[in-house]
Amino acid sequence: MExxxxxxxxxxxxxxxxxxxVCVEHRRAxxxxxxxYYxxxxxxQMRTNYMGIMPLIPWSRKE
Structure with a gap:
């Protein structure tokens, strides 16, 4: 398990x-x-939890 x-x-x-x-608490957050946001x-910019994983999201990476 990761x-x-x-x-x-x-x-x-x-x-x-x-x-x-992500863990249960971070998913909830x-x-x-x-x-x-929606x-x-x-x-x-206030989406600090989302920003924490953004570099790992496949479709948000720039190559």
């Missing part, structure tokens, strides 16, 4: 977000953050 890919997290990556393994309650 570990959560969020920086500084050592929990088991039991779930995924955008194909990236990213989901809430995403909902707030409801226009927070800006893109």
């Amino acid at each position: 570990t959560c890919k969020m920086p500084h997290c050592k929990e088991a990556g039991t779930h995924t977000w955008a194909l990236v393994p 990213i989901k809430l953050e995403t909902k707030q 409801l226009r309650n927070i800006s893109y």
